[in-house]
Amino acid sequence: MASATESLATTLAGVPLEHPVLNAAGTAKSHDDVARLARSAVAAVTVGSITLEPREGNAGEVYAARDGYAVNALGMPNRGAPFYREALPEMAAVAHAAGKPLIVSVAGFDPDEYGELAHLAADAGADLVELNLGCPNVWSDGSQHRIASFDPDLVARSIAAAAGAGAPLGAKLSPLSDPVLLAEVAAVLADGAARFVVTANTFPNGLVLREDGRPAIDVGFGGVSGAAMKPIALGQVAQLRAQLPDRIDLVGVGGVRRGSDVDDLLRAGACAVGAATLFWNAGEDPRSFGDLLADWVS
Template identity: 35%
Template sequence: MSAPAGALDAAIPAGVDLGCDVGPVRLQSPVLAASGTFGSGVEAAGHGLIDLHLVGGVVAKTVTREPRAGNDPPRMTETPAGMLNSIGLQNPGIDRFLEVVLPGMRALPTGAILNIAGADAADYEHLAARVEEARDGVTALELNLSCPNVSHGLDFGREPAQAAKVVAGVKRVTTLPVWVKLTPNVTRIADIAVAVADAGADALVVGNTVLGTAIDWRRRRPMLTTGFGGLSGPAIRPIALRCVAECVRATDCPVIGCGGITSGDDALEFIVVGAHAVQVGTASFAAPSAAAGIAREIAERLVEVGAASIAELRGTIRW
């Protein structure tokens, strides 16, 4: 089981405040578990694998309108300093998610962030309205824009106007803070950041996986059934950091950094570049306690440099 209330105080050095603000949301820790890499949080917490008091929130795996079986295996493969996946948004669909998964998330000693994806803007709006009805105990709603728009096949997150349309539609039907997760697979991520910030995003999550492939040359076949997949893990950290830097320069919207973070030092790189918080994905596969361990390391580093909170370090980089 997760540690009792008060465990957070015991686990971090005196005088250090791990709390942080992401726009209107106050988090107990700047380290969150990223979507699709930590289940609903109930699994790991239930097995006593992590102290969620040290975690700012768990972002649930993306939920769609209808259940999805996902892609056929193999849909994950290891790569140098990372992994490629093409899970294909496997999920039970919004009805079952709200009925079966969300109650468990509400009971966790950390924030519950729901993540949705649609095939068109109306789909996102429908899903956001369903979440709004069940919003009790939900910290924020994250929009996964790394999915194809059915009308022309291009990801929503690749077109400023389409991305903005999705965000504006969702904002019309929800009172929850809306976090918009961007894809790094674009030429100018700042253009997308500005578009969704202007449309009302409360925070940007920067970002999702980087498109790639892995090849078995003897078989003349790709390693993944789908051919291409999303690269994650330490290999993408420099790309994610650059994307965060570009978004921070382009807009005042709070940014949550994500991509290849495996340690407190990695996380603080994102903070000094200007991120308000971070999400940890692939590292949780190697160690389910990774997010909590990274939070503990951040606390230790704060003591080392004589800072009382990460707010003192945020955006302090000199380029």
């Protein structure tokens, strides 16, 4: 693990970071969330994902933690573009006052929406904009929406629509288990405006059962996260690093609980790491990021 004599600093798409530990998207949606994380050990504050229209998220039980993993179907709850257009400048000011860049994650339901939201985020002061192309947990009328990052053409068109937003763009991907599909997605990323890739979002459609055999998540399925995701995240980082040009940075997400997890993702080719399940399982205590960072530098 990193020693006290080593420099902890890194950069993400040219934006300086004091160290590589970030909160992953989904852990901050409000001004209070940003203020708490700005006081924490994270090197940058990630807000979102945000959508054009407000979303309540999925109803009922949406999170189930078990030994070594969790499953969630939050459904991207957020207050929508009109709220964030007004709120993001102050969120950016709070993060910047703490010496931290602001990353804003946006989620559209077509390329034009990604473009509109990316411009909104950059205009409001975001230092980096993450296009969430990998959320598996959007349901309506009992049907699950398609995961955008499984469609290379949709990835390409979404990034093209967001190009020129005024802040470096990144793409967050769902795990790509088919190596042919991974290569196709990597090719469109290499040809487009993306400056970084976040990998991976949760593994789709995991199932947790209650003692009576019913699903613990009320919509039935959810995205798998936590320690069970670490080998998947490592594999995604290593494969994408081999496929992408050096100008595109990687953020490794999945199974980050200890300093050794940070080290492993950095060795696989990431320049930074994100954590969410660690935070949620700690009762949304921002000190969990400080504990992770301390373990990594010890």
